Amino acid sequence: MFSATTITIFGFLPITLAYLLCTLFFHKKEKTINNKKPPGPPTLPIIGNLHKLGNLPHRSLQLLSKKYGPIMSLQFGQIPFIVISSSKAAELFLKTHDIYFASRPKSQGSEIMSYGSKGMAISEYGPYWRSVRKLCTLNLLSALKVEMFGPIRKEELGVLVKSLEKASLVGEVVNVSEAVENLIEDIMYKMILGRSKYEQFDLKGLIQEAMVLFGSFNVADYVPWLSAFDIQGLTRACKKMSKSLDEVLEVIITEHEESTNVEKTRHEDFIDILLSIMHHNIDKENEQSHAIDRTNIKAILLDVILGAIDTSANVIGWTFSELLRHPKVMKNLQNEIEKEVGNKRMVEEKDLKKFKYLDMVIDESLRLYPVGPLLLPRECRESVTIDGYFIKEKTRLIVNAWAIGRDPNVWSENAEEFYPERFVDKTMNYQGQDFECIPFGSGRRRCPGIHLGLVTVRFVIAQLVHCFNWELPSNITPSNLNMEEKFGLSIPRAQHLHAIPSYRLACDVNHE
Numbered sequence: 001m002f003s004a005t006t007i008t009i010f011g012f013l014p015i016t017l018a019y020l021l022c023t024l025f026f027h028k029k030e031k032t033i034n035n036k037k038p039p040g041p042p043t044l045p046i047i048g049n050l051h052k053l054g055n056l057p058h059r060s061l062q063l064l065s066k067k068y069g070p071i072m073s074l075q076f077g078q079i080p081f082i083v084i085s086s087s088k089a090a091e092l093f094l095k096t097h098d099i100y101f102a103s104r105p106k107s108q109g110s111e112i113m114s115y116g117s118k119g120m121a122i123s124e125y126g127p128y129w130r131s132v133r134k135l136c137t138l139n140l141l142s143a144l145k146v147e148m149f150g151p152i153r154k155e156e157l158g159v160l161v162k163s164l165e166k167a168s169l170v171g172e173v174v175n176v177s178e179a180v181e182n183l184i185e186d187i188m189y190k191m192i193l194g195r196s197k198y199e200q201f202d203l204k205g206l207i208q209e210a211m212v213l214f215g216s217f218n219v220a221d222y223v224p225w226l227s228a229f230d231i232q233g234l235t236r237a238c239k240k241m242s243k244s245l246d247e248v249l250e251v252i253i254t255e256h257e258e259s260t261n262v263e264k265t266r267h268e269d270f271i272d273i274l275l276s277i278m279h280h281n282i283d284k285e286n287e288q289s290h291a292i293d294r295t296n297i298k299a300i301l302l303d304v305i306l307g308a309i310d311t312s313a314n315v316i317g318w319t320f321s322e323l324l325r326h327p328k329v330m331k332n333l334q335n336e337i338e339k340e341v342g343n344k345r346m347v348e349e350k351d352l353k354k355f356k357y358l359d360m361v362i363d364e365s366l367r368l369y370p371v372g373p374l375l376l377p378r379e380c381r382e383s384v385t386i387d388g389y390f391i392k393e394k395t396r397l398i399v400n401a402w403a404i405g406r407d408p409n410v411w412s413e414n415a416e417e418f419y420p421e422r423f424v425d426k427t428m429n430y431q432g433q434d435f436e437c438i439p440f441g442s443g444r445r446r447c448p449g450i451h452l453g454l455v456t457v458r459f460v461i462a463q464l465v466h467c468f469n470w471e472l473p474s475n476i477t478p479s480n481l482n483m484e485e486k487f488g489l490s491i492p493r494a495q496h497l498h499a500i501p502s503y504r505l506a507c508d509v510n511h512e
Contacts, residue, residue, distance in 0.1 A: 035390030040073035048075030077222025119303030370439035
């Protein structure tokens with residue numbers, strides 16, 4: 001969401017000086033509303049508090065909240081924000097008053113690249129959003145559909161295990177981050193689009209570029225009158241990327257349409273399902289059943305792709321990093337899995353429900369490394385008073401899930417430590433009811449792909465831990481493994497994770 005630096009922000013000040021002078025001398029001051037605002041730091045002209053964000057906004061906002069409190073008022077450019085940094089405050093805003101914050105603010109990037117913000121994650125609250133969410137929840141992301149795509153996950157993970165087994169024979173240092181990213185990409189593309197590789201275009205490259213653009217800081221979103229100048233060139237870049245992605249999606253959708261009347265050797269994928277819904281007669285009187293067209297399909301596909309790939313890969317990457325830093329936890333996990341499945345076969349998805357310690361490991365990883373450190377912004381639909389603070393209509397809400405998961409008032413003094421045993425007597429409910437840890441959000445706008453994400457993450461971690469012993473390269477120890485992050489829509493490692501696998505199952509295990 002944010003990647004601004006102080007130098008970049010202050011570079012806009014000379015350009016905006018004339019505007020500031022006009023505002024000071026010619027703009028009539030609005031009457032102040034006699035209502036209490038949440039506390040927050042003083043603002044600067046034009047940029048407000050943008051200079052406070054730094055390179056890792058989730059950390060910067062956590063530090064600010066320690067001074068100004070868990071409900072904090074900030075101004076980013078011309079846009080007022082409320083930042084939430086505690087579980088109690090999150091429950092107030094995302095449960096008690098969720099309806100007031102059920103909408104999303106528009107951004108220049110989403111308007112251009114998501115067909116007028118028609119994707120499920122970023123569309124405004126209303127009949128269209130409710131219809132699309134219901135469509136995706138029931139037809140794409142239900143437990144039944146997730147189970148239907150199980151063979152794809154098994155096949156792709158089997159391919160990775162076989163390649164890692166070959167690497168282990170020669171003691172090769174494996175780029176774990178890259179291997180996991182490629183695995184998740186292949187799984188998701190096959191589920192969503194039917195296949196992962198296209199000779200005529202570089203789909204993966206385009207999606208990766210699109211992710212960068214979606215996560216880029218666009219000053220015009222916070223100082224709207226600057227949008228006409230396109231100072232950063234982001235408008236041009238988004239339009240160019242949108243055109244390229246649209247052409248690719250048109251080819252893929254057309255390919256699916258042409259194969260509907262012939263015998264298909266491939267599995268049914270998301271596009272098949274959406275095309276079937278598009279051509280199905282829909283009850284126009286039902287608000288929850290709005291007709292969808294090709295534009296809606298493309299927006300939904302982009303939404304699911306962008307929301308699924310980086311998030312799962314990053315959660316797996318951080319979990320694996322912590323396991324390498326804590327060999328005892330790794331061994332405990334291996335022992336649990338081996339006790340249930342033995343050492344003569346690989347893990348099956350049906351085994352996952354038996355692994356209680358695995359659940360504890362994943363819960364602890366999600367507490368420390370939530371899917372999105374800052375949940376996607378919401379927008380206040382009408383003015384409301386919460387906890388004695390007046391929140392004006394159009395104010396945007398940021399929930400610092402990263403800070404909430406590390407709150408020492410909830411998780412004790414060892415909140416910064418990776419300690420799965422803290423979940424021995426506690427089971428997390430990721431449907432948004434346990435506000436002390438909300439990696440997938442909460443309320444109406446929580447992530448609808450929770451089940452898919454958890455199944456994928458648990459299966460990959462269980463398989464890689466069961467099939468291999470892992471060691472860090474010779475120049476790295478568990479205590480000095482670099483654990484720095486870089487900011488994005490999710491929080492990837494700043495450096496790729498490398499490790500050496502050694503195969504630990506019986507030699508005659510079938511990978512297929």
